[in-house]
Amino acid sequence: MGHPYSVPAVYDEPARGILSTLIALTTVCAIARVASRWIQKADSAADDYLSYLAYFLNLANLISGILLIPKHAVSLPGLMLGNPDDLDYITNSFIAIGIFYILTILLSKLSVLFLFRRIFTMHITTFRIAWWANLLFLVPCWTAPVFTLMGLSIARKDLRQSDISKIGTPVVAALNAFSDIMMLLLPVWSISKLRLPKQQKIALVGVFAVAMIATGVSIGRAALLFIRNHVQWNPAYNTYMDIVMTASETSAAFMCSCLPVLKPIIIKVNKLCSRSVSRITGTLQTGRRDPTGSKASRLSLHSDRDTDTWKVNSSQKGIHRVREYDVDVDVIPLQSGMRGHSPS
Structure with missing residues (x-):
């Protein structure tokens, strides 16, 4: 992924490789979600529409990051040239990436919340209270501060090096990670009350626990933002980490919103693979001669x-x-x- 003290501090290839890989992975997840719903012959629900919209916003985020590479955003020699047009493009692109980041995270989490609402009953008082607590924490407590920081960024054109950014950005990232943990705990109580064998309960909890991937990325990004305030990285690596960590977090959030509903296509693919193996095995056994x-x-x-x-x-x-x-x-x-x- 590059090193903050590498020479000549050109991170074009690592950034392009990571962003291209994330585009491929998120596209596969989006197609798999559509295929799973088609296999189930189920009508699209609110969580599906939110997830599809999150995919396109995340795709715009990833493409914006790739378009920054030719503008020398992650190359120290290119940044040292100080081309005014390139610097303006980089600034405006980071504003767009910030907006895409907020909306992708918000819609991905709303997709997961409405998935829980569709699966578990809202008639249970404890679950209903926990669901609304998650929603209210996500929208006012996280969305309001992050949009405020975004507004200040647009007003000042560059807020990354200001005191407000050095304090506010890590705090917002920590609130985002805390929101992920709250959402992870939401289905656990409902699953524990189901009349199922213990192994099936553990399996169900494991399905929803895939969101820990996004939670881990959120915690890592929050820790990185805190650490960055106390170290001196070259500007190219600083920009490179902003692009990569933002893209990784939004992509992980989107993929985790898709994984819990992919069981039908996983079963379908597993059956096709089993049939293919059986046919190959049968052919080999038939072709044997004494x-x-x-x-x-x-x-x-x-x-x-x-x-x-x-x-x-x-x-x-x-x-x-x-x-x-x-x-x-x-x-x-x-x-x-x-x-x-x-x-x-």
Whole structure:
């Protein structure tokens, strides 16, 4: 991912590689979500629309980061040239990235909240209170401060080096991480009350716990912003980390909003893979030949899948298949003259 003291401090390739990878991963998640809902034959709900909108906003965020690379935003030699047009473009792009960041995080979390609302009943008082607490914390307590910082950034054109930014940005990032933790705890109580085996409860909690990925990224970004106030990074690396960490957090938030609803397509893909493996295995087993090439060995065949037994009838010189699980010798009385012959 680069190093703050690398020489000549050009981070074009790492930034382009990370952003391109995130575009590919988020696009796969978006397509998989659409396919899963189609497999279920389910109508789109509020959480689906919010997630799709979050995808396009995150895509705009990632593309904006890629477009900054030709403008020498993550190259120290290019920044040292001080091209006024490039510097203005970088400033305006960071304002756009900030807006995309806020809206993507907000919509991704709202998508998860409305997914919980769709899955769990709002008639349970405890869950209803916890759901509204999450919503109110997300909208007023996080969205209001972050939009305030964004407004000051637009007014001053560059707020990243101001005292307000050095204090406000890490605080807002910490509030975002705390909101992630609150949302992680939301479905746990409801799942614990379900009448399911313990293993299934753990599996359900694990499905929703994938949001820990986004939470980890949020905590890491908040810690990085606090650390950055006490270290001296070159401007190119500073810009590079802003682009990469912002893109990683928004992409992780979007992907985590999709993962809990991808079970249908995962099952479908698993079945297709199992069938392909079975066909390949069957072809290999059918293609085997006895090295002796004897007639008796070719007629003595065994099938492991249905435990069929193939026998040779000497009088008719043909093959009769007898399913072992279709014949119960303890129930069917065999006459003394019929013993030793295959049942007709």
